[in-house]
Amino acid sequence: MTAAPPPDHVSELEPLLALARSRSFEDRRRLIEAVSALCDQQTPGRPVHPALGQIFLALAGEAEREIRRALADCLAAADWAPPALINMLALDEIEIARPVIAASPLLGDADLLRILIEASLDHQIEVARRPGLGGAVADAVIDRGDPAVMIALAGNRSAEISGESLRRLVEHSRRIAGLRAPLVRHPRLTETLAREMLDWIGQALRQAIGERFDIDPDALAGEVDRAVEKVHSGWSAAPIANGRPDAAEQDEMERRLVVKLQSAGQLRAGFLVRAVSEKRLGLFEHALAALGGFPLSAVRGCLRADSARPLYLACAAAGVDRAAFADLLAGVRRLTGGLPHGEPRDWADPLTPETAAAAFRRMAAPLADAGVAAGGV
Incomplete structure (x- = not known):
């Protein structure tokens, strides 16, 4: 048979619950003080008495x-608090x-x-x-x-x-x-993992790796050069083809990331610039398709076009500033072996995203065919 709770705990229960139900400022202040006092009185390492546990749960x-916050502050490190309350x-x-x-x-x-x-x-x-x-x-x-x-x-x-x-x-x-x-x-x-990261990290972090693992700066620079060469090596004979054995898996990971960012409201035009600067062409393609609401095959087709105008229109529809497009185009061409060819004829056109999107969609069908022919979806 369970022993009855000590009278002092029972007598404290009703006044505290009455204070908890009150909405007056003074009663809230008194309740916080009472809760803090109860926490201070509890002996660490000993289980809380059921009556005191009921008080905390009711509160x-x-x-x-503000009362719940006071409880959280009081009980954050307590090993005696009721687990259900925690x-x-x-x-x-x-x-x-x-x-x-x-x-x-x-x-x-x-x-x-x-x-x-x-x-x-x-x-x-x-x-x-x-x-x-x-x-x-x-x-x-x-x-x-x-x-x-x-x-x-x-x-x-x-x-x-x-x-x-x-x-x-x-x-x-x-x-x-x-x-x-x-x-x-x-x-x-580990040094092995750190060396792998050289493929995609910036100069400041490369220097930090070199200092941490005592890697000779010249050797580190050589590894960076080889990493860059590895990124570009797949574009020589077929600029757009990706011959890596894990290409499909990588493409799916990139698609999921873009979907997650878009669903969270975090996909912005600046992400396109970042993807290109990090040499993530597939990520750029998925993000551009998502931002513009275009078929992925049409986006991939515009990267293979004889003119840069379709890519310009797609980027304008996605919110890329006209002044930033030249650098973006140069970055894309570094990843694709020089495609798309030509220069946009309407750099200075005051295109709204809606106008650019409509113009891109009018040429989407042949672009999509080109994208599918080259391995797009």
Whole structure:
């Protein structure tokens, strides 16, 4: 038979619940003070008494935001708090959930995985930042593939990230620029993985790799030159063809990334410039098709055209500024062996995105045929 709760806990229950139901400023202040006092009175390492647990659960269910936030701040590091309450707070709005996700010793891997599945992107980022994050949860973050969450994980030096998981993050850094700096500085990055990253990182990070792994600057420059040569080597005989064995898989990854960015409202014209600067032609094609609402085959066809006008119209429809197009065209040609040929006749035309899109669609059918003939879809 369960012993009756001590009278002092029972007597505290009703006044606290009455304060929780009140909406007056003074009662909210008194309630926060009472909750803080209860937390201070609890002995660490001892399970909370059922009556006190009921008080906390009732407060979380009935009180306003500032009370729940006070509870979260008080209980974030407590090992005696009711687990049900901790899980409730961890799924609350992010300002309330943040301290609990970051510090609560009562959140196990199963609880953190649930947050990854059920909660917002901000909650997922907090999970990835959690000190001492377990390997199973870190792997789940990488499996889900959200760029912002993986960037947070890469910056978490105390997370349990296996060698294979780190390799997967390095591979993701090909398309996610935000991963590169934290990975270059990650304590578990090996020289082998660092050398792989030379293919797609900027000069500052190359220098950081050279200093960290004591790589001779001349040797490092040689590796960078060979990486650039490797990127271009597939364009000599058939400029557009991609003969890599994993081309279909890469194309699907790029398509999914563009879909995810667009669904999140994060796909912008500037992404096209970035894709070209990072030598990701397939990513550029998928992004241009998505931004303009064009068939992918038509976009690929315009890269093979005898005139640069179709590409100019497609980029204008996608929101690329006219002043930026010359550099963009030059970057595309470096990736395609010089295609498309010619120069647009209407550089100075005051085209709206709608006008440019309509003009591009009028020539879409023959462009799509060219794209399909060359391997587009």
